Amino acid sequence: MISEFDLIAQFFTRPTRRASLGIGDDCALLTPSLGHQIAISCDMLVAGTHFFSDTDPRDLGHKSLAVNLSDLAAMGAKPIAFTLALALPAPDAAWLRPFSEGMFALADQHDCELIGGDTTRGPLNICITVFGEVAAGQALRRDHAQMGDDIWVSGTLGDARLALAGMRNELKLDPHTLSKAAARLHSPSPRVALGLALRGIAHAAIDISDGLAGDLKHILERSRLGATIEVDALPAGAMLSSQPMELRRQFILGGGDDYELCFTAPPSSRAAILDAANSTGTPVTRVGMIEQLPGLRLIDSMGSQVASSSGSFDHFLTK
């Protein structure tokens, strides 16, 4: 039986490049840059709740870190480091090797290093806490949207939810559609570069992990404002196009796991936002407007109100 220390040494210990002290002491030590704040986010992924237990461990290593980097992106924070706590039913090198490779491949892309954590016996559970840096006062917060702001989203929405529907047999999908959609579900690209480029431009931002409608509501509630979204302007995932309109809207508005950014900015910043999108290679779409009247209203391209079930937009989803 491989021990905890062997596990850490074999799969998770790499030379420390940025942290003042990495794995191997009671604590890691980070030395913050002068005038910067440390942004901290934490996500726990559980087998059976967040992923199927037969998920490719390489995808899972990528995704576990990606969902955390996405939170840094939504703050406009530059990734620095992360900790990994991992509960495993048994130490299994055939699982740990691809898991660690998937995780480190993404970590290296963002120059974000593993500085500590914990490994233990237990039902499969992956808990990552990520650390970023942002100049004091520059973070993109949820509570800073302003009346008259445009509402933007990055990339496209709904394909991750479509994959889930296929995997759960809620929908019958052809293998090509399922496989393309599943790539969005399993291997999201956190919008770190866009988040950094939006500092000083966007007023408020959030990452879309639970569905656009639900996540935008967090911005509205914390900013004490409302919004109207034009549903036909929303950028649908490529694999959604052959689905019926009602389901398309539902998955775009209520489907989670997209890990795109939703952000608000004044109309005077439209050119700056398109520059930020261009320079980071990230498509962005303007989808609505922040208003004084509380609540979220949906309109179609004719300006007619679209009915939505209160609360969740996703009638399937029961997580």
Place this chain on the structure above:
Amino acid sequence: MISEFDLIAQFFTRPTRRASLGIGDDCALLTPSLGHQIAISCDMLVAGTHFFSDTDPRDLGHKSLAVNLSDLAAMGAKPIAFTLALALPAPDAAWLRPFSEGMFALADQHDCELIGGDTTRGPLNICITVFGEVAAGQALRRDHAQMGDDIWVSGTLGDARLALAGMRNELKLDPHTLSKAAARLHSPSPRVALGLALRGIAHAAIDISDGLAGDLKHILERSRLGATIEVDALPAGAMLSSQPMELRRQFILGGGDDYELCFTAPPSSRAAILDAANSTGTPVTRVGMIEQLPGLRLIDSMGSQVASSSGSFDHFLTK
């Protein structure tokens, strides 16, 4: 069914006092003090591995944070904040209320605030990441022990392991002994004040979570030195006194969950250490010496070598 957001609001959201931004955004924001490093540690506690699933939730809330604060203590770092990720089989207010009360009671003692985290459905799993501050260069590291240093331990050792033996029916204990010993197991007091007082005095420190012998070996390996411990000088837990000598030694050297500090310092600092102990109300005992020769040697009060099984000192323990 209570939702994640309701859960967080009801049991875990309190006004933010120190952090620049607390619960409720994509990330929390900490603003480090000038010239200070951020010390970070992360521990995951799993039902069935680290605690019995019927453990009093108030004790569990205390202990989950205590084991993390103990890591800050071992670095000489001042607690600032923590994140909590919690997987629960079902949202259960009757469990969450005492759990959160136990956790916050200890957090308040150390002025350490909850700034974020995650709650999800899954087998019971508690993952806390804790943040402390320490002036750059002042942290008590494992790799800074020096030849000729005294080895010290705080408090007493072995009672937590004795309680575990009683609860597992490895030993028959009378109810009074079991209850007193179990208090050490379930409600450890992290030695934060002592850790802070030892900055600038101790060379190296570690907290004793896996047993003195195993944890001291981490200091020895990272400092590339060895040590001799006088086993009869080791401070035994009060409840161990009526146990046979062999078992006493075994539990003192190999029993985990004591959460005392083991630290090294030059003989010239003995008076300063006793001052630090006095001013923080923490008993400390000098138990051995750091030597050039690698490895850990045990002697009795007559100076005779005491045999020890290689590797683990705990023949019962199989975690």
